[in-house]
Amino acid sequence: MIQLRQLCRDFLVGDQTVHALDHLDLSIDKGEYLSVMGPSGSGKSTLLNMLGLLDKPSAGEYLLNGTATSGLKEEQRASLRGGHIGFVFQSYHLIPRLNARENIELPLVLAGIAPKLRQPRVAELLARLDLIDRAEHIPNQLSGGQRQRVAIGRAIVMEPDLLLADEPTGNLDSKSGLEVITLLEELNAGGITLLVVTHDENVGARARRRLHMIDGAISRDWQTDSA
Amino acid sequence: MIQLRQLCRDFLVGDQTVHALDHLDLSIDKGEYLSVMGPSGSGKSTLLNMLGLLDKPSAGEYLLNGTATSGLKEEQRASLRGGHIGFVFQSYHLIPRLNARENIELPLVLAGIAPKLRQPRVAELLARLDLIDRAEHIPNQLSGGQRQRVAIGRAIVMEPDLLLADEPTGNLDSKSGLEVITLLEELNAGGITLLVVTHDENVGARARRRLHMIDGAISRDWQTDSA
Numbered sequence: 366m367i368q369l370r371q372l373c374r375d376f377l378v379g380d381q382t383v384h385a386l387d388h389l390d391l392s393i394d395k396g397e398y399l400s401v402m403g404p405s406g407s408g409k410s411t412l413l414n415m416l417g418l419l420d421k422p423s424a425g426e427y428l429l430n431g432t433a434t435s436g437l438k439e440e441q442r443a444s445l446r447g448g449h450i451g452f453v454f455q456s457y458h459l460i461p462r463l464n465a466r467e468n469i470e471l472p473l474v475l476a477g478i479a480p481k482l483r484q485p486r487v488a489e490l491l492a493r494l495d496l497i498d499r500a501e502h503i504p505n506q507l508s509g510g511q512r513q514r515v516a517i518g519r520a521i522v523m524e525p526d527l528l529l530a531d532e533p534t535g536n537l538d539s540k541s542g543l544e545v546i547t548l549l550e551e552l553n554a555g556g557i558t559l560l561v562v563t564h565d566e567n568v569g570a571r572a573r574r575r576l577h578m579i580d581g582a583i584s585r586d587w588q589t590d591s592a
Numbered sequence: 593m594i595q596l597r598q599l600c601r602d603f604l605v606g607d608q609t610v611h612a613l614d615h616l617d618l619s620i621d622k623g624e625y626l627s628v629m630g631p632s633g634s635g636k637s638t639l640l641n642m643l644g645l646l647d648k649p650s651a652g653e654y655l656l657n658g659t660a661t662s663g664l665k666e667e668q669r670a671s672l673r674g675g676h677i678g679f680v681f682q683s684y685h686l687i688p689r690l691n692a693r694e695n696i697e698l699p700l701v702l703a704g705i706a707p708k709l710r711q712p713r714v715a716e717l718l719a720r721l722d723l724i725d726r727a728e729h730i731p732n733q734l735s736g737g738q739r740q741r742v743a744i745g746r747a748i749v750m751e752p753d754l755l756l757a758d759e760p761t762g763n764l765d766s767k768s769g770l771e772v773i774t775l776l777e778e779l780n781a782g783g784i785t786l787l788v789v790t791h792d793e794n795v796g797a798r799a800r801r802r803l804h805m806i807d808g809a810i811s812r813d814w815q816t817d818s819a
């Protein structure tokens with residue numbers, strides 16, 4: 366489903382070049398469940414932004430279902446992102462003037478789905494994410510972990526083919542964190558390809574396949590015996 | 593040093609009232625080292641905002657060094673915050689147009705401290721926080737964990753009497769997280785009163801005194817045998 370070949374992403378800051386991704390190779394099949402761990406600054410978010418078509422490589426290639434993404438126009442990238450890729454951002458990026466329910470519902474609205482069809486799906490997610498009592502709160506009326514759960518809801522409401530979660534439990538207590546990971550794993554069991562970036566070894570160890578990154582490259586790539 | 597008496601903080605959202613802090617009592621002596629844990633939404637950030645004079649109670653009293661803070665004017669509150677209280681925010685609140693060095697330096701600049709005196713202090717912190725290579729990056733050119741470390745640097749650069757850290761290691765790998773907690777504990781060993789809100793049991797267990805919060809109140813308050 367996904368092939369990254371000698372992928373590079375450089376950032377220029379003043380006269381310094383940061384090699385955020387450094388000749389990275391990676392293959393991911395449909396339906397896989399991977400975790401990605403590594404030191405702060407090792408390139409995990411940059412890798413996820415690349416996979417999510419939010420960023421473009423400086424060199425190398427990203428093939429998505431056999432298509433070379435470098436050849437795609439911006440509308441094609443946007444259409445792939447909107448319809449097929451769900452992204453939980455490390456810093457959430459919620460819409461400040463929309464409440465929890467509206468933030469979660471937004472991808473469905475943008476996809477033109479009718480209110481009657483949206484409502485039950487959003488209600489189910491609000492319940493699963495323990496947000497029913499906070500559905501009408503806007504982001505600055507929510508705790509850090511509540512905002513994180515809204516970001517997760519928005520990423521999964523369209524049941525995307527590919528779900529990219531950047532540290533989805535970092536602001537959650539262990540019980541809420543477990544509920545979230547369980548929910549993401551259910552989606553994976555239903556066929557969604559799942560990548561979870563995390564700093565939590567307990568979370569990382571649950572994946573069937575694990576990656577470690579150092580300095581913009583994959584230093585280890587192994588299968589676990591997780592079910 | 594700190595006394596909270598029957599402290600309440602209510603938020604009104606539509607016709608619903610959220611009791612974010614619910615008749616909370618707490619005494620903290622100078623130089624103590626406490627950790628605060630509890631479920632997402634239990635009131636930890638609200639408690640810290642109260643202690644940091646960023647928010648006011650709906651009822652009850654907060655006595656700081658014997659002074660009733662409810663009687664203070666806004667300039668007195670701002671002066672206490674600027675001079676005596678360091679705050680690591682759960683969502684960092686960095687200044688977008690200032691780079692890492694400038695964000696860390698900002699409290700010293702606001703305090704009127706001369707460049708010659710600022711420079712060595714900031715350089716030392718950049719080194720301790722492993723940010724020397726990123727000193728000229730602005731926040732959107734930094735990883736999540738790098739931003740978190742800048743927020744920590746800014747909170748401690750004035751060596752405040754009271755240091756309030758809201759989930760300071762949530763976006764850090766275990767090695768960077770340990771470096772940060774060690775740095776905060778050194779400041780506490782030097783006399784600074786330290787409160788750390790965390791979801792990480794390993795971090796919470798290091799404090800000499802631990803609080804658990806549930807539904808806006810302190811459910812457990814105990815001394816550990818941490819050195």
Ligand SMILES: Nc1ncnc2c1ncn2[C@@H]1O[C@H](COP(=O)(O)OP(=O)(O)OP(=O)(O)O)[C@@H](O)[C@H]1O
Binds near residue numbers: 403405407
């Ligand atoms: N827009 C940018 N401009 C310059 N440098 C950048 C930019 N974005 C990221 N970087 C740098 O690239 C490196 C990788 O960043 P990335 O955000 O991918 O790290 P990460 O592994 O997600 O870290 P963390 O665990 O702290 O979130 C970092 O050293 C960062 O400073």
Ligand SMILES: Nc1ncnc2c1ncn2[C@@H]1O[C@H](COP(=O)(O)OP(=O)(O)OP(=O)(O)O)[C@@H](O)[C@H]1O
Binds near residue numbers: 508
């Ligand atoms: N400005 C506000 N308006 C309305 N409700 C609020 C506001 N700020 C916080 N709350 C509510 O008060 C409760 C406590 O929030 P707080 O941010 O203190 O929780 P927390 O313990 O820090 O949670 P987390 O671990 O998720 O960061 C939450 O249920 C939240 O929804």
Ligand SMILES: [Mg+2]
Binds near residue numbers: 531737
């Ligand atoms: Mg990151």
Ligand SMILES: [Mg+2]
Binds near residue numbers: 509
């Ligand atoms: Mg909080």
